[in-house]
Amino acid sequence: MRLNPPNGGFAAVQPQLFFNHSFPGDIRRAILTPRSGGTFQWEVFANDALLNETQIVAMIMPKQVSVTEYTTFTMVRDGTGLWTVSQTTDSGGTSLIGTEAESPVGNLVDLDELQIRDMNVSGGSARPYVFWDHVRITSDEAPPSEITYSHVLVNDVIGFQFESQNGANYQFQCTSNLVDWVGKDFTIHGKGRLETTFDPAGFNPHNNYRILVLP
Numbered sequence: 001m002r003l004n005p006p007n008g009g010f011a012a013v014q015p016q017l018f019f020n021h022s023f024p025g026d027i028r029r030a031i032l033t034p035r036s037g038g039t040f041q042w043e044v045f046a047n048d049a050l051l052n053e054t055q056i057v058a059m060i061m062p063k064q065v066s067v068t069e070y071t072t073f074t075m076v077r078d079g080t081g082l083w084t085v086s087q088t089t090d091s092g093g094t095s096l097i098g099t100e101a102e103s104p105v106g107n108l109v110d111l112d113e114l115q116i117r118d119m120n121v122s123g124g125s126a127r128p129y130v131f132w133d134h135v136r137i138t139s140d141e142a143p144p145s146e147i148t149y150s151h152v153l154v155n156d157v158i159g160f161q162f163e164s165q166n167g168a169n170y171q172f173q174c175t176s177n178l179v180d181w182v183g184k185d186f187t188i189h190g191k192g193r194l195e196t197t198f199d200p201a202g203f204n205p206h207n208n209y210r211i212l213v214l215p
Contacts, residue, residue, distance in 0.1 A: 014033055015114065017113070017114055018112045018114075020110050020111075025104070027109070029044075030057075030075075039061060042058075043055060043058050046107075056103055056106055057100055061097050072087070072089075073086070074087075081102035081105035144212035146212055147170070154198075157202075158198075160209060162195055163193075163194055168190040169190065170190060170212065170213055172209070173212065174199060174210075
C-alpha cells in the first residue's frame with residue numbers, strides 16, 4: 001500500500017485489514033487510526049465465545065510521526081500474540097514504537113480484505129495530520145495446539161475420541177520418549193461432531209499419543 005505524502009491539507013487515511021474468521025478467538029480485523037498531533041492508535045478485534053466482536057489490542061502511542069517524508073509502519077505479530085510496531089523514515093532510520101500483547105490471545109487466519117478510508121477531519125490545531133507511506137503486517141505461525149481426547153473401545157481396539165470444530169483440521173501423533181513426536185499420514189477433517197480415530201499401527205500402551213488442531 002503506497003500513499004502520497006502530505007499535500008498541505010488535513011485529510012488522513014485509515015487502513016483497515018479484515019481477516020477470515022469462523023471460530024471463537026479468530027481475529028476479525030485490525031485498524032490503524034490517526035490521532036491528534038501526529039500520533040496513532042493500533043487496534044485488533046477478535047471473535048468472543050459467542051462470535052461477537054471484542055477488542056484484544058488497543059495500542060495508543062504518543063510517538064510523533066513525520067509529516068514531511070514517507071513513513072513506513074511495520075506491525076509484527078509473533079506466535080504468542082505479541083504485536084511489535086516500528087517506524088521507518090528516510091532520515092531517521094527504524095525505531096521501535098511499542099509492543100502490546102493480545103488479551104486474550106487470538107488466532108490470526110488469512111487476510112480477507114484491505115480497506116483504506118480517507119478521513120477529512122477538523123479540530124483546529126489538534127487535528128490529525130498523519131500520512132502513511134505503507135503498512136506491512138507479518139505474522140509468525142502459531143504452533144499447533146493440543147486438544148483433549150478420551151479413549152474408546154471399538155471391536156476390542158482402543159481408539160481416541162474428541163469433539164471437533166467444523167472446518168478445523170487435526171493431526172494424530174505418537175511418541176515413545178515424549179520428545180520425538182511422529183505424525184500419522186492422515187489429516188482428520190473436523191465436522192463439528194464427535195470424532196473417533198485409531199493408530200494405524202495398532203494401539204501401543206508404551207507410546208504416548210496426542211491430537212493437535214492445525215493452524
